[in-house]
Amino acid sequence: MPLFKGVAGKAKAAKAIDYITDERKAAFVSSQALDDNSGYAAQFSQTARLFGKGETYAERKYYHFKLSPNPSDCASPEQVHKLTEEMAAKCFPAHECVIATHTDRQHIHAHIIVNAVSFEDGRKLRIPTSEYTRMKDLANEVGLQYGFSPIDFRKPSKDKIKSTEKQMLLRGGIGWKDELKDVISATMKSSSSFELFAQHLQNYGVTIERNTSKTISFKHPEKQKPIRGNSLGEDFTKEAIVRGIDEYANRAIAHAEKPTAAARTATTEGAVASVGRAITGGVGKHDAQTDLDRIHGAIRDIKDTAERFSPTNGAALSERQVADGENAKQHFVIQQSVDRQYRKRNRGFER
Numbered sequence: 314m315p316l317f318k319g320v321a322g323k324a325k326a327a328k329a330i331d332y333i334t335d336e337r338k339a340a341f342v343s344s345q346a347l348d349d350n351s352g353y354a355a356q357f358s359q360t361a362r363l364f365g366k367g368e369t370y371a372e373r374k375y376y377h378f379k380l381s382p383n384p385s386d387c388a389s390p391e392q393v394h395k396l397t398e399e400m401a402a403k404c405f406p407a408h409e410c411v412i413a414t415h416t417d418r419q420h421i422h423a424h425i426i427v428n429a430v431s432f433e434d435g436r437k438l439r440i441p442t443s444e445y446t447r448m449k450d451l452a453n454e455v456g457l458q459y460g461f462s463p464i465d466f467r468k469p470s471k472d473k474i475k476s477t478e479k480q481m482l483l484r485g486g487i488g489w490k491d492e493l494k495d496v497i498s499a500t501m502k503s504s505s506s507f508e509l510f511a512q513h514l515q516n517y518g519v520t521i522e523r524n525t526s527k528t529i530s531f532k533h534p535e536k537q538k539p540i541r542g543n544s545l546g547e548d549f550t551k552e553a554i555v556r557g558i559d560e561y562a563n564r565a566i567a568h569a570e571k572p573t574a575a576a577r578t579a580t581t582e583g584a585v586a587s588v589g590r591a592i593t594g595g596v597g598k599h600d601a602q603t604d605l606d607r608i609h610g611a612i613r614d615i616k617d618t619a620e621r622f623s624p625t626n627g628a629a630l631s632e633r634q635v636a637d638g639e640n641a642k643q644h645f646v647i648q649q650s651v652d653r654q655y656r657k658r659n660r661g662f663e664r
Contacts, residue, residue: 364435
């Protein structure tokens with residue numbers, strides 16, 4: 314289980330810390346030499362200021378490391394998190410660290426954000442190639458104690474990071490490919506048709522540039538050229554995406570057929586009301602993709618229910634139900650627009 318990815322961030326650490334501690338991704342979050350009741354990023358900055366460091370953009374503010382066991386090891390989140398804490402203690406004993414283990418993808422993995430300034434003497438963390446190699450070897454050694462199989466990282470990697478992506482990571486980003494994977498995964502698992510899948514992607518600015526029977530290409534909103542799904546991984550090929558959409562559609566159909574017509578009507582009314590409450594809870598404090606899909610799903614379920622079970626083929630559908638759903642949808646679109654502008658401004662500030 315090597316420490317297979319490490320990048321240096323010159324922007325403030327807040328963005329990277331927010332990403333790894335996101336409740337939708339992280340099953341476990343802990344820290345080293347930090348107060349868990351205070352903001353981690355603020356403590357990073359306080360330590361740097363104490364020694365007169367981190368005052369210019371050109372300085373490295375933090376390092377971001379990622380660990381991931383071989384899927385065949387069937388590691389538990391608890392094991393991965395404990396191992397990552399041990400690695401942080403061995404590799405960065407004089408530095409503040411934030412540790413988080415993610416379970417939002419099929420492979421469990423963990424992150425370490427390390428303050429580049431030592432809290433002991435204020436020295437900046439320097440990691441030459443030889444030291445980075447030593448840490449990878451150490452990860453294999455510690456991993457063996459947990460029963461994880463070692464990985465020969467000295468062999469040429471099949472998933473090399475291109476120079477453009479590396480430069481983005483060095484500016485403190487999480488990698489545009491990771492962002493693209495997250496959006497595609499969430500959208501695929503919540504779309505009952507390929508058309509809805511494409512529409513939902515557009516809500517994030519992601520477009521499908523090529524779509525054939527065997528291949529599919531996606532374009533990140535901040536990139537000029539599209540990337541093929543199979544370049545992102547086996548879970549993003551055309552075949553895998555179609556299979557994921559079909560699985561979601563089959564589950565939705567099975568779920569819709571279980572309740573009685575009366576129960577379905579009550580459920581869809583409650584769904585619309587629930588979505589309305591979630592939307593008014595505050596911009597940026599909810600999962601945008603989930604809310605949007607719940608709105609679409611609620612409206613679609615109401616219409617499908619009427620067409621399937623009503624003798625008038627949908628004429629019995631309550632106008633108030635449809636109006637409530639459409640109003641909730643319009644409200645969400647406005648909220649989402651504001652949220653996007655907020656994130657856009659923040660990205661510009663970080664850069």
